[in-house]
Amino acid sequence: MTDIKTVAAQFALEGRIASIKPLGDGFINDTFVIRTHGGPRYILQRKNHHVFPDVPAMMDNIVAVTEHIKKKVADPLRETLTVIDTKDGKHYYKDAEGCFWAVCLFIEDTVTHDVADTLELARQGGIGIGHFQALLADFTRPLAEVIKGFHNIRWRFIQWDESLQKDAAGRKAEVAEEIAFIEGQRERMLDFWSRVESGEIPMRVTHNDTKLSNILFDKKSGKVLCAIDLDTVMSSTSLNDVGDAIRSYANATVEDDPDYAKVGIRLDMFEAYMEGYLSERAASLSDSEKQWLAFAPLYITYEQVLRFLMDYIDGDTYYKIKYPAHNLVRTRSQMALFRSMDANYAKMQEIVKKYL
Ligand code: GN1
Ligand code: MG
Secondary structure (H helix, E strand, O other), X not given: OOOHHHHHOXXXXXXXXXXXXXXXXXXXXXXXXXXXXXXXOEEEEEXXXXXXXXXXXXXXXXXXXXXXXXXXXXXXXXXXXXXXXXXOOOOOEEOOOOOEEEEEEOOOOEEXXXXXXXXXXXXXXXXXXXXXXXXOOOOOOOOOOOOOOOOOHHHHHHHHHHHHHHOOOOOOHHHHHHHHHHXXXXXXXXXXXXXXXXXXXXXXXXOOOOOHHHEEEEOOOOOEEEXXXXXXXXXXXXXXXXXXXXXXXXXXXXXXXXXXXXXXXXXHHHHHHXXXXXXXXXXXXXXXXXXXXXHHHHHHHHHHHHHHHHHHHHOOOOOOOOOOOHHHHHHHHHHHHHHHHHHOHHHHHHHHHHOO
């Protein structure tokens, strides 16, 4: 790997670099913290260019969106990410091996969570994403589609059919039950997506990766500060952002818990999240969005099952894994979550109505 100090030195940092250490366990990028003498801390990321084929376009998206947000908030250095350019004015650095790197400011005095442990946290999370969508409601510049068909299940099925056809890792037979689950819901999911395609459900600027661990909370107040990990900001339906959040906030456990009995939707968390979200957004949502809001968590959780399973069938080429069956465990764990959501769907619809 390219020498990391050499990489960091390309960016217009304040202060002298003191140390560079790995951070967290994202599924896609490699993340590091840079400490400096006399300057702030920074986040350095090696962007996964197999996942993101056009990192420069992705960075342009991020800069455009964060600059828009900065004009509207009280504390622009804390309420969204701040991209740090290279010394020659680019939003990224491409090293000699062709890897792409980017830097942003480390936002101090914040916490992240993997599991929501209080209702207030879920309520805050809902407010946070609602606020994020509201700040970007008047953002009109077109955004690059950084990953083709990211939450488009019609496109995912094209990939899926190919994966099954290839059976690259010879694992298809082993996952017959999981494949049957995917096929059993295919039409239902396409029916939802066809409403986005027809324009019945509107397109908006969305985050697209709103799981709980991608939200920063202020350490002192416990309130949501901002959404981080803006790699997938692009145009989609705002329902997906809510759905993806519920997938983590309202799961009784982590997304890859191998103890499937622990997995399930917590309706109290769902309610708290919706209460927060709709306090920001109820007035701006279209009728179709309101009508499909409770379905969004099912859609995104289903898509996540498909993506984890497809990666398992492909031989683990997309997500980082920590052990050989990790993608299969993720698949089954999210499948259990989907089933729990489906069993509670009528109740979820009732809850949404309460806050509309
Ligand atoms: C990935 O990068 P990270 O870990 O925040 C993935 C999401 C998945 C998520 C599952 C670009 O997110 O779509 O929902 O893992 N991001 C990308 O935890 O594929
Ligand atoms: Mg991500």
